Amino acid sequence: xxxxxxxxxxxxxxxxxxFAVFFAMLFMIDLIDQVRRFRSDDADLLQLVTLTxxxxxxxxxxxxxxxxxxxxxxxxxxxxxxxxLVAARAxxxxxxxxxxGPLAVAVLIGAFAIAAFNPIVAATSREFEQRSGDLRGRxxxxxxxxxxxxxxxxxxxxxxxxxxxxxxxxxxVLHDVTVITFDxxxxxxxxxxxxxxxxxxxxxxxxxxxxxxxxxxxPEAAAVSQPVLSLQSSLTPDQIRxxxxxxxxxxxxxxxxxxxxxxxxxxxxxxxxxxFQMELALPAFLGAMVLIGAAFTLRQQRGGRTGLMVLAAIIxxxxxxxxxxxxxxxxxxxEIPVLLAAWVPPAVxxxxxxxxxxxxxxx
Numbered sequence: 001x002x003x004x005x006x007x008x009x010x011x012x013x014x015x016x017x018x019f020a021v022f023f024a025m026l027f028m029i030d031l032i033d034q035v036r037r038f039r040s041d042d043a044d045l046l047q048l049v050t051l052t053x054x055x056x057x058x059x060x061x062x063x064x065x066x067x068x069x070x071x072x073x074x075x076x077x078x079x080x081x082x083x084x085l086v087a088a089r090a091x092x093x094x095x096x097x098x099x100x101g102p103l104a105v106a107v108l109i110g111a112f113a114i115a116a117f118n119p120i121v122a123a124t125s126r127e128f129e130q131r132s133g134d135l136r137g138r139x140x141x142x143x144x145x146x147x148x149x150x151x152x153x154x155x156x157x158x159x160x161x162x163x164x165x166x167x168x169x170x171x172x173v174l175h176d177v178t179v180i181t182f183d184x185x186x187x188x189x190x191x192x193x194x195x196x197x198x199x200x201x202x203x204x205x206x207x208x209x210x211x212x213x214x215x216x217x218x219p220e221a222a223a224v225s226q227p228v229l230s231l232q233s234s235l236t237p238d239q240i241r242x243x244x245x246x247x248x249x250x251x252x253x254x255x256x257x258x259x260x261x262x263x264x265x266x267x268x269x270x271x272x273x274x275x276f277q278m279e280l281a282l283p284a285f286l287g288a289m290v291l292i293g294a295a296f297t298l299r300q301q302r303g304g305r306t307g308l309m310v311l312a313a314i315i316x317x318x319x320x321x322x323x324x325x326x327x328x329x330x331x332x333x334x335e336i337p338v339l340l341a342a343w344v345p346p347a348v349x350x351x352x353x354x355x356x357x358x359x360x361x362x363x
Contacts, residue, residue, distance in 0.1 A: 008101030010079070015071040015109065019060070022067055026056050028203045038132075047131075054128035055312070058192060058248060059120045064113060066287045068106060069317040073294030073310055085298065096357060106290040110283030118279060119251040126249050146178075153235050154167040159186070159319060160231070162204075164197070166264070172199040177206065179231065180201050188214050192229065204231040247275035255279075274331040277342030278324075285324065288349030293316050295356035 038048065079085045089097055101110075107331045149164040149171070164174035167331035179192040191214055209229040212219040250258050255276045262269040270362040296313035297306075324345035331341025 004101040006076075006101070007098060008105045009028075010312075011071065011075050011102035011105050011136055014075040014078070014340050015067065018067050018071045018074065021058065022063065023060060023213060025220075026059050028051060050153075051128060051131060054124045054131065057117070057124045058128075061113070061121045061248070064282075065285060065289050065317070068109075068289040069314065072102065073289045073297050073313055076294060076297040077306070077310070078299070087115075098298065099290065102294070103287055103290050104268055106286045107283045109347065110286040111288075114252055114279050116283050121137065122249055122251040122254075129249070149174075151235065153233050155208070160233075162197070163300060173197070174182075179204075179206075181231075190214060190221070192231070197231075199235065199237065201234060204233050206231060216243070247272045252276065254278050259322060268332060271332045273329055273338050274341055277327060277338055281342045281346050284343070284346035288346045288353060289317055289355065291350055291353030292320065293306070295353045295360065298357070298360075316352070317349075320345060320352070323348060 006021075022118045031048060032050050032094045034043075034048045038051075059122040070181075076085070085098065119197075147165060148163055148165045151164075151171075153160050153162070161180045161182075162174070163178045165176035168175050175195070177192075177194045177197045177199075179190075179194070180188050181190040181192070189214040191208045192206065193212075195208035197204045197206045199205075204301050206229040208227065210223055210225045211229070216222040247255070250272070255272060259269040259272050259276070262272065293313050296309040327336065327341040330336045331338050
């Protein structure tokens with residue numbers, strides 16, 4: 001048990017060191033990118049540094065498997081260089097038992113990532129989008145809530161807020177619609193109710209419409225019903241779809257409720273379902289990265305084989321990572337089941353790594 005704790009502690013230090021190196025590199029790269037993006041928006045240095053710090057967590061989270069494989073390689077190369085692996089074998093420890101400590105740490109890091117780091121990434125990415133949108137003068141046009149979906153649009157004549165009970169998959173057809181229009185001074189001037197609204201070329205086509213002029217002393221008495229009404233709009237289908245943002249901007253603790261809201265509103269929740277299951281599979285995937293790294297670097301290397309084995313470990317880990325992204329795309333498109341898209345890649349990585357370990361270590 002003492003040896004397991006020792007290897008686990010060494011792996012944690014290796015992981016933290018690799019994490020710090022990547023954090024520093026990403027900070028410098030992203031700060032330069034923020035300076036380039038907002039150089040014409042009068043953003044000061046403090047704002048740019050804040051944006052960078054808010055943007056880095058999502059990139060760190062994205063490359064967590066890469067950090068894990070490099071940490072594993074660094075650990076076992078260091079142990080081989082100091083002959084500690086030879087001493088462990090001399091003490092009766094097999095190669096498979098040597099990796100139990102690092103493997104347990106990797107699984108714990110994965111569990112911490114989805115339980116705590118994921119909500120942090122979601123909060124910082126939302127704040128980054130909000131602050132960068134404020135600097136650019138752009139904000140999200142769509143919000144989902146328990147009472148349906150809300151859209152905001154603007155044009156030369158003023159603003160309009162649209163509420164709908166449900167919509168089609170891309171948000172271009174709304175049902176049970178209520179619209180509040182505002183004049184150029186920001187005062188509400190009309191309330192419009194419609195059974196449906198379809199987004200056409202530059203306008204919403206409303207059906208079964210009733211219009212209340214809010215400037216009237218008695219809006220109900222002045223209300224007018226008509227079969228159709230065209231409401232000018234600056235929205236496009238792409239803007240509506242992009243307003244959902246990435247599933248990573250939603251905390252994993254809130255994701256099941258958001259998926260239910262998407263379904264209730266009539267949108268497809270498959271993209272978010274795939275992301276949710278892949279997050280749950282993250283500890284297994286990080287464990288696969290440790291096993292792959294150990295399979296190629298656990299043995300004592302001589303001559304020029306060390307670089308070749310490290311390269312083979314990185315190539316195999318990238319292949320499994322590519323398989324994971326490919327399965328995610330297939331899952332989002334509905335080509336394969338959600339659970340298959342999320343759990344098969346880590347299972348494949350673990351199976352390949354265990355096969356290599358059993359072959360190389362125990363013949």
